[in-house]
Amino acid sequence: MTDHSDIDSVSGKSTTxxxxxxxxxxNTPLPRWWVISFYLTIVWAIGYWIVYPAWPLIQGNTTGLxxxxxxxxxxxxxxxxxKIRGDKMAALGAASxxxxxxxxxxLALARAKGKTVxxxxxxxCHGSGAAGAKGYPNLNDDDWLxxxxxxxxxxxxxxxxxxxxxxxxxxxxxxxxxxxxxxxxEIVTVANYVRSLSGLSTGKGYDAVxxxxxxxxxxxACHGDGGKGNQELGAPNLTxxxxxxxxxxPTLIETISQGRAGVMxxxxxxxxPATIKAMAVYVHSLGGGK
Amino acid sequence: MNKTVNPNELTSDDDYGPLYAARKKVYPQSVSGTFRRxxxxxxxxxxxxxxxxxxxxxxRGLGAPSQAVLIDLPNSRFYFFFIELWPQEVYYFxxxxxxxxxxxxxxxxIGGRIWCGYLCPQTVWTDLFYAVERFVEGDRRERMRKxxxxxxxxxxxxxxxxxxxxxxxxxAWWTGGAWVLYFNDAPTLVKxxxxxxxPMIAYIWIGILTATTYVLAGHMREQVCTYMCPWPRIQAALxxxxxxxxxxxxxxxxxxxxxxKAAELRAIGEHVGDxxxxxxxxxxxPTGIDIRNGPQxxxxxxxxxxxACDNVMTKIGRPTRLIGYDNDINIQRRQxxxxxxxRIVRPRTIIYSAMIAAVGGIMLYTLATxxxxxxxxxxxxxxxxxxxxxxxxxxxxxxxxxxxxGYDRVVAIDADGPANPTVHVVGVDxxxxxxPMIVIPRDSTSELRLLVTAPAESNPEKSIPVHFHVTDxxxxxxxxxxxxFVSP
Ligand code: SF4
Ligand code: SF4
Numbered sequence: 001m002t003d004h005s006d007i008d009s010v011s012g013k014s015t016t017x018x019x020x021x022x023x024x025x026x027n028t029p030l031p032r033w034w035v036i037s038f039y040l041t042i043v044w045a046i047g048y049w050i051v052y053p054a055w056p057l058i059q060g061n062t063t064g065l066x067x068x069x070x071x072x073x074x075x076x077x078x079x080x081x082x083k084i085r086g087d088k089m090a091a092l093g094a095a096s097x098x099x100x101x102x103x104x105x106x107l108a109l110a111r112a113k114g115k116t117v118x119x120x121x122x123x124x125c126h127g128s129g130a131a132g133a134k135g136y137p138n139l140n141d142d143d144w145l146x147x148x149x150x151x152x153x154x155x156x157x158x159x160x161x162x163x164x165x166x167x168x169x170x171x172x173x174x175x176x177x178x179x180x181x182x183x184x185x186e187i188v189t190v191a192n193y194v195r196s197l198s199g200l201s202t203g204k205g206y207d208a209v210x211x212x213x214x215x216x217x218x219x220x221a222c223h224g225d226g227g228k229g230n231q232e233l234g235a236p237n238l239t240x241x242x243x244x245x246x247x248x249x250p251t252l253i254e255t256i257s258q259g260r261a262g263v264m265x266x267x268x269x270x271x272x273p274a275t276i277k278a279m280a281v282y283v284h285s286l287g288g289g290k
Numbered sequence: 291m292n293k294t295v296n297p298n299e300l301t302s303d304d305d306y307g308p309l310y311a312a313r314k315k316v317y318p319q320s321v322s323g324t325f326r327r328x329x330x331x332x333x334x335x336x337x338x339x340x341x342x343x344x345x346x347x348x349x350r351g352l353g354a355p356s357q358a359v360l361i362d363l364p365n366s367r368f369y370f371f372f373i374e375l376w377p378q379e380v381y382y383f384x385x386x387x388x389x390x391x392x393x394x395x396x397x398x399x400i401g402g403r404i405w406c407g408y409l410c411p412q413t414v415w416t417d418l419f420y421a422v423e424r425f426v427e428g429d430r431r432e433r434m435r436k437x438x439x440x441x442x443x444x445x446x447x448x449x450x451x452x453x454x455x456x457x458x459x460x461x462a463w464w465t466g467g468a469w470v471l472y473f474n475d476a477p478t479l480v481k482x483x484x485x486x487x488x489p490m491i492a493y494i495w496i497g498i499l500t501a502t503t504y505v506l507a508g509h510m511r512e513q514v515c516t517y518m519c520p521w522p523r524i525q526a527a528l529x530x531x532x533x534x535x536x537x538x539x540x541x542x543x544x545x546x547x548x549x550x551k552a553a554e555l556r557a558i559g560e561h562v563g564d565x566x567x568x569x570x571x572x573x574x575x576p577t578g579i580d581i582r583n584g585p586q587x588x589x590x591x592x593x594x595x596x597x598a599c600d601n602v603m604t605k606i607g608r609p610t611r612l613i614g615y616d617n618d619i620n621i622q623r624r625q626x627x628x629x630x631x632x633r634i635v636r637p638r639t640i641i642y643s644a645m646i647a648a649v650g651g652i653m654l655y656t657l658a659t660x661x662x663x664x665x666x667x668x669x670x671x672x673x674x675x676x677x678x679x680x681x682x683x684x685x686x687x688x689x690x691x692x693x694x695x696g697y698d699r700v701v702a703i704d705a706d707g708p709a710n711p712t713v714h715v716v717g718v719d720x721x722x723x724x725x726p727m728i729v730i731p732r733d734s735t736s737e738l739r740l741l742v743t744a745p746a747e748s749n750p751e752k753s754i755p756v757h758f759h760v761t762d763x764x765x766x767x768x769x770x771x772x773x774x775f776v777s778p
Contacts, residue, residue, distance in 0.1 A: 029311040034517060107717045108737070129672025140676040140686070240679035241746075285716045287676070287686055287741045 089113075093274035097150040100281050107281065114282020117275055121267070130286055135245055135262050140286045143242040145234045148290040152231075154280035160266035161234060168266060171233035176218065177257025190214040191252035197227045197239045200247060315437070316512060316578035318420060319430035319570075323597025332408050333417055341464065344471035350374075351696045354733070361473050367733075373657065376694060385653040389646055396642035398528045400634055401615065402535035406521065407592035412514050415465070415507035416576065419458055426454040430573055458508045459500065466499030512577040515590055522587045532633050534615040536591045538571075538582040541625045543612050564608045571595035571613060581613060663699065664692035665760045667740075667771040675778040681746030683708075685775050689715075689740045691760060693730040699762050702727050707756030707775045708744035715740050727763070742775060750777050 006015045008026055015024045049055065053069065055062040063069075088109055092100065100106045119128055125136045132138035137145060146156045146169050161169040176182040182190070192202040193211025202208075215227070222235040229237030236244060244262075245255055267276055283289070348358035348371055355362065360369040368375040375382055397404050406413060427433050427450055436447065470492045471479055482488035483496075506514055515522065529535070543565035547555065555562045565582070572580045574595060577588040581595050593615070600610040620630035670686040678684055693699050703726050705713045715726040716739040730736045740758075744750050756775040761768045 031513060031517060032310045032312050033513075035310040101717050104717065104736075111739075127672065129670065131673035131676075138673070138676065140673055140684075141678055143679045237679070241677060241681040242679050285739060287684060287714075287716065287739075288678075 089274045092278060093272075097154060097277065097280060097284075100277070101150070101285070107285070110278040110281035111285055113275065113278040114280075117271065117279050118282055121271070122279075130283065135260075137244060138242075138288075139283050140288055141242055142288040142290070143237065143240060144231065144288070144290070145236055145244075147231045148284075148288060150280060150284050150289065153283050153289065154276065156264065157276050157280055157283070158266065158268040161264040162261055163263060163266040165266035165268065169234055169264075171222070171235065172261035173222075173235075173255065173259045175257065175259030177253075178259070182214065182218065182256070186210075186214050187253055187256050188249075190219070191249055191256055194227065194238050194252055195247060195249070198241060198247070203249065313513065314578065316576065317430045317433050317573075318576045318578075318594075319573040319598075320424055321574040321594050321597045321601070323594075323600055325593030325597050329408060329417065329592065329594075333414050336409065336411075336414050337418070341468045344468065344476035348372075354696050355475060357475055359472060360475075363473060374694065376692070379660075382653060382657070385649055388649050389653075392642050392645045392649070395528055396639060396646065398525055399530065399533055399638045399642060401591070402529055402533050403521070403525055403589070403591040406515065406590040410590075412506060412519070413590060413592065415461075415503060416511050418461065419507045419511075420576070422457045422461070423454055426450055426457070455508075458504055462500040462503035462507070463496065465503045466496035469499050470495050512588065512590075515577065516588050526587075530638065531619050532617055532636060532638075534617055534632070535585060536581060536589060536593060536596065536613065537585070537616040537618075537621065538565075538613050539611075539616060539621060539624070540582070541621050543582065549606055564603065564612050566602065566606060568602055570598040570602050574598040661767070661769055662693070662695040663701070663760065663762060663767050663769045664694065665758060665769045665771045666690040666692075667758055667773045669773050669776075673778075675776045677778055678743070682743050683746075683750060683775075683777050684741055684743040685756075687740045687742065687758075687773060689738045689758065689771075691728065691730050691736045691738065693732060693734060693736075695732060697732050699730050699732075700727055700764060701730060701760050702763050703740065704759045704761070705740075705742050705756055706759075707754055708742070708750045709748040710745055711756075711775075712743045712745075713740065714743070744775065750775060752777055 006017045006024075007013070008015050008024060011026060014027045016027045018025045049062075050065060051068075052064045053061055054064070092106060092110060092113070095103070095106055100110050118126075118130065122130070126132050126139055127136075130139035132140075137143070142148065144152070146152060146161065156169065159165045159167040159169065162172065174181070177184065177187055188203070189207060189211045192206040193208065193215050196202050196208065196211070219227070222230060222233050223238055224230050224235070227238035229235050243251075245251055245260060267279075271279070343359050344357065346358040347356050348369070349356055350369070355369060357369065358371050360367075362369065366377045394405055423433070427436060436450075467483070474492070479488060479492065483492065510518075540563075542563060544563040545561075546565040546567040547562050549566050552562045552566065571582070572578070572595075574597070575581070576592060576594065577590060579586050579588045581589060596611065596613045596615075599613045603610045603612055616630070617632070620632075623630055666689070668688040668690075670688070674685070676684045676686070689703070691701065702722075703713060703715065705711055712724050713726060714724075715728065718726050718728060718738075726740075728736060728738065742756060753774045753776045755772055757770055757772050759768060759770045
């Protein structure tokens with residue numbers, strides 16, 4: 001390519017021989033250290049390929065010289081994290097539930113821990129914000145089937161409801177229709193009576209006296225006089241504005257006919273005590289706790 | 291000088307030069323004069339500020355750092371005299387960067403690359419390192435002679451080289467040391483450093499900065515400006531025909547002749563230039579260029595060639611400033627016999643100055659009026675509203691309270707929006723019902739879970755605004771934030 005006439009007459013410098021529109025490019029070489037640095041980066045890159053895992057193979061990849069693996073590093077980091085958190089979780093485990101809520105630092109820790117654990121374990125039923133769904137209680141409100149104090153919440157988390165655990169909450173809504181205890185028209189009547197308890201409208205031709213009588217004979221045992229509910233049995237308060245399965249007539253008829261027995265699993269044994277405590281504090285602090 | 295190479299004299303491909311070029315070492319000569327004095331002054335000022343600022347104290351009260359300028363990384367605070375910045379106030383730094391960038395543009399439109407020649411850290415430290423080199427090894431000629439003389443290394447020469455590098459390393463080390471002092475209480479850190487008690491990271495940073503200072507100022511020098519720094523490329527786009535650049539006034543300088551010849555020619559009334567081709571301007575140039583070849587990328591506009599040439603002109607009894615800060619227009623004008631014109635106030639400089647004033651003004655205003663008590667509110671999204679058993683509606687909020695002052699505060703929180711709301715903070719039992727009182731420790735943030743409940747009969751519409759007022763019950767200082775209250 002080089003031609004002996006490739007000398008720029010003005011500057012006296014050699015040119016690269018490239019020419020565009022009559023403009024020739026002067027040969028202005030890079031400084032030596034620059035070029036050497038450039039080659040060194042190439043050497044470095046090749047070294048990097050060899051030392052670290054780099055190339056995908058048909059099965060797996062090259063493993064590098066020192067067996068470095070980012071996955072193993074993450075595992076180590078996690079182990080370290082657990083170690084760092086150890087003290088704090090121990091403090092959480094040692095404190096009483098009431099003390100945790102009074103100590104801003106412990107409360108913040110319990111809420112943070114509780115929130116992540118809730119997301120992993122409870123959200124599938126109760127929703128990520130614990131807003132619940134039909135049949136799954138909303139934990140933000142102040143209506144509690146099994147009690148809303150810190151201790152009661154903790155107990156429910158530990159043993160569950162109808163979970164099969166030895167200490168679990170028992171008690172269920174009987175299937176009055178399916179079991180033939182009440183006749184269909186009696187079920188409609190008592191369903192309307194239950195609606196009237198919380199101030200909801202009743203259907204045409206509804207007989208209040210008959211409704212009250214059926215309720216007194218069949219329901220008071222669990223739901224109590226006036227339908228105020230019983231947390232010992234997990235029997236809901238029928239006079240408030242919150243309905244787990246719905247307050248419309250068809251839903252109530254279904255509830256009375258078929259019965260209800262939602263299951264809350266027991267978390268004892270699956271989560272460590274400090275974590276359960278954190279979760280209880282978290283649920284309590286959602287705002288509905290008593 | 292432009293040399294023309296006769297192509298016929300070239301015999302091999304080697305004559306076209308290798309693919310890379312070895313650096314031609316520059317041996318700048320010492321010089322004295324106006325611009326050299328300005329440079330010394332600015333160097334003393336810049337280095338003085340850099341090396342001693344960490345030791346300046348500032349009383350911020352008990353428990354707060356008493357260092358005037360401190361970057362407190364562990365606590366994410368930045369202290370600058372009376373200013374204390376929090377991480378969420380980084381926009382001040384954005385503002386500062388904008389001001390700095392525009393100030394650079396302004397400097398450029400007035401005096402070309404004066405930043406490069408006088409204030410750039412690379413220039414300042416290189417200049418300092420050259421001063422050391424001159425002090426130990428002598429001026430230009432001596433250094434050139436010493437570098438050229440081959441043969442065995444004499445004891446004297448060896449100790450000279452050792453001394454030079456030791457002083458360089460000492461300066462570099464001090465530079466790194468001063469750097470870490472900005473991140474920690476300076477007197478304490480100095481004590482720790484001396485007793486080897488300082489954190490490892492401090493030693494690592496000192497090591498890094500010692501190495502970079504030593505390499506960049508001692509060995510790379512003008513190459514940083516020519517090859518590594520992007521500014522020479524950018525500034526070419528920023529400068530305009532009015533900008534004052536170090537310029538060889540060829541209208542006055544050409545034709546060059548020797549002193550003797552010039553006198554003879556002038557005697558017979560012939561025109562000769564003032565330049566006597568003494569190469570003094572080249573000898574003093576720290577980037578090793580000849581300014582008489584016109585504006586060049588390598589020129590950092592340090593003005594040292596002006597001093598050198600002025601000295602020559604004085605000696606031969608000609609007017610000074612054959613090289614001076616000038617613009618291209620004037621060379622043309624003088625050649626055409628017109629008076630030179632200078633214009634510093636012009637649209638470009640006015641706009642830049644206005645931008646600096648505007649951004650600076652906004653920053654000062656926000657700084658002066660910023661509150662030391664702040665509140666942020668975030669509405670719960672899931673669920674956005676909760677119906678309670680008595681039919682009332684409750685919304686939950688995450689409230690963040692910031693106390694940027696140096697004392698603990700007791701604040702009361704009020705909420706208005708829905709009629710007769712009750713306000714409750716989880717974990718806080720208020721003495722006054724519905725008006726939670728919270729203690730926020732000084733210089734910290736508190737995050738609270740706050741519940742606002744509207745009674746059933748108030749029956750709020752789908753969404754109404756709710757205002758949170760946070761009042762320091764001692765000082766009366768207040769802050770507020772607005773969010774929405776939502777019904778299911
Ligand atoms: S040409 Fe003059 S102003 Fe430019 S770098 Fe050299 S000495 Fe400095
Ligand atoms: S120092 Fe002045 S007189 Fe000497 S060569 Fe440079 S421009 Fe010419």
